[in-house]
Amino acid sequence: MTEEEVYLGTKNYLIKNNFTILAGQPPRGVDHIPVIEIKENSTDKGSKFSYKPDLIAYKNFSFIIIECKPSFNIEDYKKLKSIINNNTRLEKLFIELEQYNLFKKINYTNSFEEFKKNIKISLAYSGNINTQYNDINHICVKDFKGVAISTI
């Protein structure tokens, strides 16, 4: 599968499973969701350490940041792990979601402290679940229409 197919398949899978898609950026073209950026130190967009998640979804007071690739990607794994363990970046994410009024969209009023306790990360890819990495969630996409298996 292509990265685009994995992206669409992941998105459709999440929607089918009652997640709200908050933000994201497809590998090509434009989607009908906001593109948000998790910055590190600078407030400028496009800064060296800024990062635009492929997808951010929400369900039952939990948020999930997802990276999509055709196959399991170790660099994405490291990237997501660095974000989930970085208080500053999580705070930047929280601020971005607030500034885009995305919390209002889902009626989320919890504090940052609550937010960071309920944030997960996931890789999305085609193929079989890579069971070596069980400290992260996996979404294994079968087609772009949303057939998938996952650990989320």
Next chain:
Amino acid sequence: MSNLDIYYDSLTEATWFASLNPEFNMDDNNYYIINRRGNNPQVIEEITKYDKPDIIVLKDKKPILVIEMTQEVPTGHNVGQRFARLVRSIEMETPAIYYFPFDAKKHGKYSSICNLNIRLLKAAKKMLLIHNTPLLCVNWLTDKNGEIITDGTENNRIKELLASYVSSNYNKNCIEFEKELINMENEYNKRLNIRPAYADLPPSVSIEQTNNIINKFHIEDADQFFKSKLQTYVYTIEMTPQKCKRQDPYTGTTFIYDYIACRNGKKVEDKSNNLALYFPNIEKEEWFQRNPNDLSTKSSNWYLTANILLFKNGYHIIRS
């Protein structure tokens, strides 16, 4: 059963397009990705000659619709970004829909609301007069905070347009297309009242007497085709030599100024005024090294419509 051929640049956009009207569903139609230049059916090569749009719809192997979509506002000097791909569609008498927010928040350090540069609407109107084919600029609605709406309702207008087009058997004069053209006219007038300066071209475009240009740049081989037009519109592009290997947004913006100020017919040669692109910081030799007129690359877009290129140390006549 539709059996259209629909070419797309992005699968995400293709699935969005398919959702806008049952006639475009993915089961009854043929969806193909637009390949790199030289690797598409001839009709697609023709319509993507200037640049690739997001969606191209063919019926009986002939283009009937082009769509371009963006979350960005065509504001200020970025108004020309993506424009060339729409121009090509209209030149081929294929209606185009350009779907973007007219006003939206720009995020970042200098967060603010960006507004549409209405010269885009003026150029679209002129293109309609010349090619008798509409370029519809459709507003991607935003909320009171300037954020694009993404709950599905943002597609309502474009669905109406497409439903009208489909039910009229793809008549480019269908009711909703005609209404949208009126909307565009009203939008132009409303925004012009707010910013009257946009009635004119920006400071980067000057009007010169053609004879003065000939003398200033020592254009010894200027022919009657060039001299016969008494005025030359000069679009000054202050790129540096280090950053001159690019096209966007300039080549698209060139078409906007061309249609507003110079074009009076369907062919690029049909001009009442000359159009010159002036690069005051770049020498001619460096320019051609970085931006050759190579039809297999986008740098050829620099040569699509202007009459002449003017440099720090010379000139190059494009069409005579």
